[in-house]
Amino acid sequence: MEKTFLMVKPDGVQRNLIGEIVTRFERKGFHLAGAKLMAISTKLAEEHYGEHKERPFFGELVDFITSGPVFAMVWQGENVIATARHMMGATNPRDAVPGTIRGDFGLTVGKNVIHGSDSTVSAEREIALFFKEDELVDYPKLI
Numbered sequence: 001m002e003k004t005f006l007m008v009k010p011d012g013v014q015r016n017l018i019g020e021i022v023t024r025f026e027r028k029g030f031h032l033a034g035a036k037l038m039a040i041s042t043k044l045a046e047e048h049y050g051e052h053k054e055r056p057f058f059g060e061l062v063d064f065i066t067s068g069p070v071f072a073m074v075w076q077g078e079n080v081i082a083t084a085r086h087m088m089g090a091t092n093p094r095d096a097v098p099g100t101i102r103g104d105f106g107l108t109v110g111k112n113v114i115h116g117s118d119s120t121v122s123a124e125r126e127i128a129l130f131f132k133e134d135e136l137v138d139y140p141k142l143i
């Protein structure tokens, strides 16, 4: 079953949006395979966002994601990678339509509440970066 990595960013955690966000994915029908509230080290942040290393906002991105606790999650279900991206909305909350997470709660491209893997390759990479295998569960039979 397909899995993706989703993370409530420091702004979402501080604004008490963990429950709201978890509820949206549960109600959609996805299953939570792992979750933890954690602080991200600079090393982990730089690795996670490695593809943006040359971007002018890289320093800002690393500073922000390490500025407070995040809620890291693995979700599983049919087409969960693409569907979660639809549910999150556009990266820039200015362009995210109402009804999406960023459309409803985000204000700026930096503080955009949630991160989600954009492909099967990045989902596998990000899950392995944040979770050990024994921190994840498998659902033998999905309803």
Ligand code: CMP
Pocket: 052, 057, 060, 061, 091, 109, 110, 111, 112, 114, 115, 116
């Ligand atoms: P995310 O999905 O976590 O992946 C990369 C992040 O870079 C993205 O969300 C944005 O929060 C952030 N980002 C993209 N463009 C900018 C920008 N111009 N300034 C600051 N952050 C940005």
